[in-house]
Amino acid sequence: MTVNQSSFTYFQSTEREAAQMLDQLREITGVQDEEVLSRALMDSRAAGGSYDVARAVALLVEGCQTADQPAEPVAPRAAQPAPKQRPAERRVRFSSADASDTDLRRAIELSLQDRASGSGGSGSASGSVAAASAGITREEEDIAKVLEASIADQNAGTKRKRGSPWLDPHNPNERIRDGDWPVGLKNVGNTCWFSAVVQSLFHLPAFRGLVLRYRPVKRERPSAQEERTGQFMLELRRLFALLVASEKRYVDPSAAVDLLKKVLDGGGTDSQQDISEFTHKLLEWLEEAFKYAETEEEAGRGDSRSRNPMISLFYGQYKTEGVRDGVSYAQPETFGQFPLSVVPGRDLHEALEASMTPGAGAQQWFTVLPPVLLLELSRFHFDQALARTEKIHDRLTFPSEMYMDRYLEINKNMVTVKRAEIATLRQKLRQLRKRLDQYLSFGASAPRLPLGQLLRHTLQYARGDPAGDEPAPDVEMENATAVTR
Numbered sequence: 001m002t003v004n005q006s007s008f009t010y011f012q013s014t015e016r017e018a019a020q021m022l023d024q025l026r027e028i029t030g031v032q033d034e035e036v037l038s039r040a041l042m043d044s045r046a047a048g049g050s051y052d053v054a055r056a057v058a059l060l061v062e063g064c065q066t067a068d069q070p071a072e073p074v075a076p077r078a079a080q081p082a083p084k085q086r087p088a089e090r091r092v093r094f095s096s097a098d099a100s101d102t103d104l105r106r107a108i109e110l111s112l113q114d115r116a117s118g119s120g121g122s123g124s125a126s127g128s129v130a131a132a133s134a135g136i137t138r139e140e141e142d143i144a145k146v147l148e149a150s151i152a153d154q155n156a157g158t159k160r161k162r163g164s165p166w167l168d169p170h171n172p173n174e175r176i177r178d179g180d181w182p183v184g185l186k187n188v189g190n191t192c193w194f195s196a197v198v199q200s201l202f203h204l205p206a207f208r209g210l211v212l213r214y215r216p217v218k219r220e221r222p223s224a225q226e227e228r229t230g231q232f233m234l235e236l237r238r239l240f241a242l243l244v245a246s247e248k249r250y251v252d253p254s255a256a257v258d259l260l261k262k263v264l265d266g267g268g269t270d271s272q273q274d275i276s277e278f279t280h281k282l283l284e285w286l287e288e289a290f291k292y293a294e295t296e297e298e299a300g301r302g303d304s305r306s307r308n309p310m311i312s313l314f315y316g317q318y319k320t321e322g323v324r325d326g327v328s329y330a331q332p333e334t335f336g337q338f339p340l341s342v343v344p345g346r347d348l349h350e351a352l353e354a355s356m357t358p359g360a361g362a363q364q365w366f367t368v369l370p371p372v373l374l375l376e377l378s379r380f381h382f383d384q385a386l387a388r389t390e391k392i393h394d395r396l397t398f399p400s401e402m403y404m405d406r407y408l409e410i411n412k413n414m415v416t417v418k419r420a421e422i423a424t425l426r427q428k429l430r431q432l433r434k435r436l437d438q439y440l441s442f443g444a445s446a447p448r449l450p451l452g453q454l455l456r457h458t459l460q461y462a463r464g465d466p467a468g469d470e471p472a473p474d475v476e477m478e479n480a481t482a483v484t485r
Helices: 015-029 034-043 053-062 102-118 125-133 138-154 192-202 205-212 224-245 254-264 275-292 309-314 348-356 409-440 451-462
Strands: 316-324 327-335 337-341 363-368 374-378 380-383 388-391
Touching: 015 034, 015 053, 015 224, 034 053, 192 205, 192 224, 192 254, 192 275, 205 224, 205 309, 224 254, 224 275, 254 275, 275 309, 275 337, 275 374, 337 348, 348 363, 363 409, 409 451
Parallel strands: 337 374
Antiparallel strands: 316 327, 316 363, 380 388
C-alpha cells in the first residue's frame, strides 16, 4: 500500500523526537552549536505544535531567524535546561554565497519528501505510534501484516538469481528505516562497486560535509566535461542528503550510477566495474568539481590545486630513493591511492613493508600522509614457472588501529637500522629452521626419520631391548613459510 503524505514531515514535540531532529539538523547543516540548533527548531514550529524540519534547515543555511512563530522553549536533551533567548549579535551568520544556496535546501527537501514512499505500520508499540503519525490506520496495519505473511509463504525457499535486479519488498514495513541505523543503497544491477565506495566515503564526516555544501558556479559557456561533472555532483549531493534524512531503509542511486556508467563503459548498463578504477575516477571527478566550483576571484589568487579540499583530504606525497648507475636519486611523487601488493600469508604491515622496498636498492618513504589514506590492493602477480599472471586469494588482515611512523621519511635513519636488524634475525631463523628440518628428516636415503627416534631405537638395541616401548610419534614441523619471508 502507498501512504500519501505532505512534502514535509512534521514531528510531535516530545523530548526523544526533538533530540532526533536536532541530530538530523546537526548532521545535515554541520552546525554544532546546540543553542543555535534549538533556536532554529523553535522558529520552525507551526501553530499546531509540530515542527517543520525542512524550514529549520533553511533557517540554518540562510543564517537568519524569523520572529513570527511563538518562541516556546524546546528541551533538546532530558538532562539539559531549555535554551535561552539569543541576542541578535550572537546569531550565526553565513556568507552571502551560503545564504543563496537554494540547491542545498532543495536537496534536503527532496530527502525529506522521500520519507513518504517508505512509510508504513508496525506491530510494535513504537511502530504503531509512527504509523498513527503517518496517517495509517490500525486496519491498514493489520492488512500489511497479512500481506507480509502471505509473501513470505509464497517466496519461501526462493533466492534471487545473480545479476537479476533487486525488487522493492511488497510489505511497507520492510521499507521503513530502523531507528538510527544507517540508510543503505539499492542495488540497481551490478552496482555493488558503487555502493561499497560511496557508502564508505559517506561515513567520513569531512567528506560528507564537503559534498553536502557543494555549490556549483554558473558559467556562461561551460565545457561538456564541466556540465557532466556538475550534474554528477548534484546527484551525489542529493544522494547524501537522502542517506542523512530519509526514513526509508534504502535509497535508489540510479541517477548517479547512470552518469558514471556513461563515462566508465561508454553507456553500458550491465557490466561490473573494477572498484579501484571507479575510486580513481571518482576522486578525479571530485577534484574537477571543486576546481570548477571556484569563482574567478578565487581562481586568480594562486594555485587552485593547493586549495582544493579533495586534494587536502585524499592526496599525499612520497619519495622514492635509490642508486641508478652509481648515482643517487630522490624522486618525489603525489598519490591519491597508494598501490599495495598483496603477498601470500602477510598482513597489512608486511604488505606495506614489501611495497615500500620495491627492490633494486630502492626505498619509498611517505613525506606527507593525507587525512584519509586510500590503499589500492593488487592481488595479481606473474608466475615465472607458469609464465602467466595469477590472482592471490590469500586473506589480508587489517589492524583496527595502525601506526604509520615507520614509513615516514622523518624516521628513515632509525627505521633503516631496525630493518637491518630484522633482516639479520630472519636470516638466523631461516638457518635454524633448515637445521631443524635436517634433524626431523635424518638420513641419506629413504625412509628418512627424526634423529631423536633413531637415537632412541639405537639406545634400546644397545640395552638389549629392541622390542621396547613403541616409538613416539613423529614431531610435526611448523609451516616454515611464515619465517622465510
